[in-house]
Amino acid sequence: MSPTGLPARLLVWAAGLAPLGLLAWDFATDGLGAEPVEEITHRTGQWALRLLLLSLSVTPLRRMLGWHGLIPHRRTLGLLAFLYALLHLATFLVFDLDLSFGELLSEVAKRPYITVGFATFVMLSLLAATSTRGWMRRLGRRWTTLHRLVYAAAVGAVVHFAWSVKADLREPLVYAAVVALLLGLRLLPRRPRPGQSGANYATLPRSTKTGSGAAPATVTE
Numbered sequence: 001m002s003p004t005g006l007p008a009r010l011l012v013w014a015a016g017l018a019p020l021g022l023l024a025w026d027f028a029t030d031g032l033g034a035e036p037v038e039e040i041t042h043r044t045g046q047w048a049l050r051l052l053l054l055s056l057s058v059t060p061l062r063r064m065l066g067w068h069g070l071i072p073h074r075r076t077l078g079l080l081a082f083l084y085a086l087l088h089l090a091t092f093l094v095f096d097l098d099l100s101f102g103e104l105l106s107e108v109a110k111r112p113y114i115t116v117g118f119a120t121f122v123m124l125s126l127l128a129a130t131s132t133r134g135w136m137r138r139l140g141r142r143w144t145t146l147h148r149l150v151y152a153a154a155v156g157a158v159v160h161f162a163w164s165v166k167a168d169l170r171e172p173l174v175y176a177a178v179v180a181l182l183l184g185l186r187l188l189p190r191r192p193r194p195g196q197s198g199a200n201y202a203t204l205p206r207s208t209k210t211g212s213g214a215a216p217a218t219v220t221e
């Protein structure tokens with residue numbers, strides 16, 4: 001199976017949606033335990049964070065191991081992370097705040113861990129909305145700069161998690177270590193793609209760079 005072909009893409013979508021399917025099943029069969037809303041918040045938050053970290057690990061894996069076939073899946077994983085974050089926020093809004101956006105704004109202003117969660121959600125929304133080829137072309141080099149926000153979103157998600165935890169910080173600390181590792185790996189020297197001379201867009205002389213209308217070669221780095 002080709003790593004970039006349709007079956008591989010469908011497999012990634014199916015695997016990413018499986019926890020949601022399980023959640024729906026447990027919801028329909030009263031399998032969410034004594035605190036179903038807490039359980040939904042817990043599972044959607046956890047999967048949003050996991051998928052975000054998985055999407056962040058694509059670039060280091062490609063650079064270190066040369067797994068170029070993973071690249072198209074980075075966007076899928078990012079969109080799935082956004083989907084779980086949206087469900088996570090919707091759970092809070094519907095079950096905890098009776099769908100009151102005014103209450104949500106006052107929660108954002110009042111509780112620091114909600115403030116950080118909200119900021120993270122805004123970043124994920126921006127990343128999801130601009131993840132299309134059209135936006136890549138429109139933004140050119142600025143697209144790459146904008147999409148570095150994904151690192152801030154990962155830090156935000158871990159801080160939000162750690163802040164929401166009352167006592168046991170072990171789990172958020174494990175996620176914090178993974179984010180630190182992924183950020184650290186970004187600093188390693190790049191491995192050229194097959195057929196690439198080693199020069200990347202940032203190092204090309206100005207005269208050879210593409211105009212603002214065209215997506216640069218490294219825009220998907």
Ligand code: HEM
Nearest residue numbers: 041042045046048049085089092117118120121157161164
């Ligand atoms: C406006 C946006 C958000 C709101 C209102 C929100 C709200 C909440 C609430 C109420 C909790 C439960 C805290 C508790 O147990 O007392 C929680 C936990 C959590 N949230 Fe969020 N959140 C938001 C955004 C996000 C985002 C964007 C992510 C990840 C990308 C995220 C990941 C998590 C995680 C991992 C937990 C801990 C889950 C657990 O293990 O129980 N949240 N959030």
